[in-house]
Amino acid sequence: MNYELNDDQAGILAGLDQLLAAHAGGPSGEPENFFYGAALDTALAESGFLDIARIDGFGPLDAALVVERLARLPQVVEAAASALIAPLLPLEPGERPLALVSGDATRPARFLPVARHLLVLRQNDALLVSMEGTSIEPVESLMAYPYGRLDSLNGLSAQTLANAVDIRRRWRIALAAEAAGCMAAALDTVIEHVRTRQAFGRPLGAFQAIQHRLAMAAETAESAKWLAFRAAWSDGEADAAIAAGFVQERIARFTYDLHQFSGAMGLTLEFPLHLWTYRLRALAGELGGASMQARAAAQAVWGVA
Amino acid sequence: MSESIDAFRQRARSWLEANVPAEKTPLEGKPLRDYVLAWQQTQARGGWAGLAWPKEHGGCGLSVLELIVWFEEYARAKAPPVLDASFVGLNHAGPTLIACGTEEQKAFHLPQLLEGRAIWCQGFSEPGSGSDLASLRTRGVVDGDHLVVNGQKIWTSFADTADWQELLVRTDPDAKTSGALSWVICPMDTPGITVRPIQTMAGAHKYCEVFYDDVRIPLSNVVGGLNNGWATAMATLGFERGTASLGIIIANALKVDEMLGDCPASRPQMRARLSQLRVEAAAARAMAYRLALDSEEGVPDARGSMVRLAFAELAQRISAAAIDLYGIASPQVAGYHGWGHEYLDAFSETIAGGTAEIQRNIIGERVLGLPRGPR
Numbered sequence: 001m002n003y004e005l006n007d008d009q010a011g012i013l014a015g016l017d018q019l020l021a022a023h024a025g026g027p028s029g030e031p032e033n034f035f036y037g038a039a040l041d042t043a044l045a046e047s048g049f050l051d052i053a054r055i056d057g058f059g060p061l062d063a064a065l066v067v068e069r070l071a072r073l074p075q076v077v078e079a080a081a082s083a084l085i086a087p088l089l090p091l092e093p094g095e096r097p098l099a100l101v102s103g104d105a106t107r108p109a110r111f112l113p114v115a116r117h118l119l120v121l122r123q124n125d126a127l128l129v130s131m132e133g134t135s136i137e138p139v140e141s142l143m144a145y146p147y148g149r150l151d152s153l154n155g156l157s158a159q160t161l162a163n164a165v166d167i168r169r170r171w172r173i174a175l176a177a178e179a180a181g182c183m184a185a186a187l188d189t190v191i192e193h194v195r196t197r198q199a200f201g202r203p204l205g206a207f208q209a210i211q212h213r214l215a216m217a218a219e220t221a222e223s224a225k226w227l228a229f230r231a232a233w234s235d236g237e238a239d240a241a242i243a244a245g246f247v248q249e250r251i252a253r254f255t256y257d258l259h260q261f262s263g264a265m266g267l268t269l270e271f272p273l274h275l276w277t278y279r280l281r282a283l284a285g286e287l288g289g290a291s292m293q294a295r296a297a298a299q300a301v302w303g304v305a
Numbered sequence: 306m307s308e309s310i311d312a313f314r315q316r317a318r319s320w321l322e323a324n325v326p327a328e329k330t331p332l333e334g335k336p337l338r339d340y341v342l343a344w345q346q347t348q349a350r351g352g353w354a355g356l357a358w359p360k361e362h363g364g365c366g367l368s369v370l371e372l373i374v375w376f377e378e379y380a381r382a383k384a385p386p387v388l389d390a391s392f393v394g395l396n397h398a399g400p401t402l403i404a405c406g407t408e409e410q411k412a413f414h415l416p417q418l419l420e421g422r423a424i425w426c427q428g429f430s431e432p433g434s435g436s437d438l439a440s441l442r443t444r445g446v447v448d449g450d451h452l453v454v455n456g457q458k459i460w461t462s463f464a465d466t467a468d469w470q471e472l473l474v475r476t477d478p479d480a481k482t483s484g485a486l487s488w489v490i491c492p493m494d495t496p497g498i499t500v501r502p503i504q505t506m507a508g509a510h511k512y513c514e515v516f517y518d519d520v521r522i523p524l525s526n527v528v529g530g531l532n533n534g535w536a537t538a539m540a541t542l543g544f545e546r547g548t549a550s551l552g553i554i555i556a557n558a559l560k561v562d563e564m565l566g567d568c569p570a571s572r573p574q575m576r577a578r579l580s581q582l583r584v585e586a587a588a589a590r591a592m593a594y595r596l597a598l599d600s601e602e603g604v605p606d607a608r609g610s611m612v613r614l615a616f617a618e619l620a621q622r623i624s625a626a627a628i629d630l631y632g633i634a635s636p637q638v639a640g641y642h643g644w645g646h647e648y649l650d651a652f653s654e655t656i657a658g659g660t661a662e663i664q665r666n667i668i669g670e671r672v673l674g675l676p677r678g679p680r
Contacts, residue, residue, distance in 0.1 A: 141639070147634070149634075270503065
């Protein structure tokens with residue numbers, strides 16, 4: 001794997017940044033748990049950035065670069081599943097947003113209230129459920145995504161897919177890339193805070209106790225990013241499980257430290273940190289959490305569960 | 306003849322079983338205030354108000370051992386959380402008045418607190434003064450027989466429904482901290498006070514900002530003497546005897562027990578994680594008991610910071626484990642009484658009342674006797 005962006009990748013990200021510049025700025029009005037970027041979602045759908053992996057000469061790594069960049073935004077949009085998983089499904093480009101749920105189809109799923117399809121990943125197969133004309137039971141959640149839940153699959157058009165292994169692998173890559181972007185943005189927010197916030201006559205960031213733990217947080221964020229990109233590059237079972245497992249295992253420590261150094265301000269919705277840490281907390285529990293990814297990695301690397 | 310500790314436990318258990326409210330604590334605002342006051346009134350009627358307060362001030366005058374037993378039974382009965390709208394009044398303001406207040410102040414305020422007729426809030430932290438409390442800037446200027454207060458406080462829990470505030474203001478801008486501040490009883494309905502609730506990430510309007518614009522408070526409301534507020538604020542710590550956190554520590558251990566019961570045998574890693582948390586809860590509890598019993602006759606020492614640090618970080622690990630155990634979308638996690646709320650609320654454990662970093666400094670310098678680091 002080459003750690004430098006090639007010209008195409010640099011061009012993709014430059015183009016994406018140009019599009020995002022028109023949607024810069026955080027949420028306005030009353031602070032909320034999350035900020036759904038409806039206008040950004042439309043612009044992304046029209047731009048084709050989320051279909052990058054379908055284009056000849058491009059692939060999951062390019063999609064992961066886009067997902068990581070989008071996850072740094074304060075607003076949330078469904079990008080990871082569209083960019084990394086949808087190309088494996090019998091869906092046309094632009095047939096999105098795509099909601100994901102593993103196991104029971106009636107579990108709450110991120111983005112379901114806005115999704116055109118729900119992908120239900122089961123042990124050995126998957127169901128692609130069309131949400132056309134379906135009303136979704138909204139789920140109240142403190143986590144930073146729009147959540148929804150199906151009452152049942154009765155009466156819905158569903159297609160059974162055999163490629164559960166591929167879907168699960170891409171889901172791991174998608175969550176690793178999204179989490180890496182959330183970590184980068186959250187860390188930037190807190191670094192800025194400790195640079196400027198004063199206590200005992202100097203910036204908080206001048207205290208070693210804080211520097212050391214933020215250094216560890218930076219190590220986590222950096223490792224998460226490169227593991228995610230490596231997994232997207234190889235599109236391999238072991239890399240995907242390692243990337244997802246690593247970031248899921250680190251999320252609790254990472255988010256606690258970042259909130260800690262934001263002080264009481266970081267406990268309010270007026271400070272933007274929660275826009276990323278709430279997402280991280282939700283991602284930490286997906287696909288069975290860190291221990292399940294660790295087992296999958298052991299299986300892929302050594303053939304032992 | 307005094308009651309045996311076993312008999313005391315039985316009496317506490319029976320009373321709690323019969324009187325703990327079935328309804329959960331409301332989230333915020335007036336419903337929360339009414340609930341907290343009603344529960345305090347119930348405890349007062351049952352003879353359980355002011356457990357640690359001396360009898361001559363209307364309290365129960367319980368021994369530390371009795372307090373421990375009470376909190377064990379309190380947690381077992383799933384009684385309302387102790388760290389709620391009544392906490393500042395019963396564990397902070399009241400004890401401060403007992404230690405430093407005038408006879409008039411005590412006669413007026415203490416019965417109101419014990420009988421569940423008043424809610425207090427704390428006005429210490431400011432936007433620029435959190436961990437570094439001594440740098441606070443809210444000013445109090447003597448004008449005749451009043452103190453005129455201007456400035457801003459923040460992170461004041463329950464200011465939106467409180468009747469009184471323990472307010473720390475700078476009354477001598479030229480003096481060192483020990484002679485610069487005053488601790489004053491501020492009636493929250495005084496003209497010039499504006500309260501703005503802050504939406505926390507855990508969902509509730511738990512904290513508030515309070516703005517003071519030429520707020521006139523009678524000088525007779527100063528507690529412990531003008532410009533002596535730092536000593537007044539510190540005096541409270543000597544009264545708490547490290548027992549205020551017992552209820553929380555014991556409740557946490559019981560929660561881990563429940564989680565262990567809910568963890569299926571098919572999840573050995575989760576069982577191991579929960580078992581480890583149960584061990585840590587036992588350790589925090591043992592340390593808290595030891596400290597509380599040691600402080601029966603004296604002032605608690607800096608080891609209180611070890612207890613505070615242990616249970617604060619443990620509470621965060623427990624709530625994180627609960628989400629992993631039950632799943633983020635489970636009924637146990639959803640809603641304002643679920644673990645999701647508790648998980649987010651637990652972030653404040655290592656910030657409120659002295660950050661984990663400040664506690665570590667105190668342990669390093671005062672317990673271990675290490676040289677003082679740069680501030």
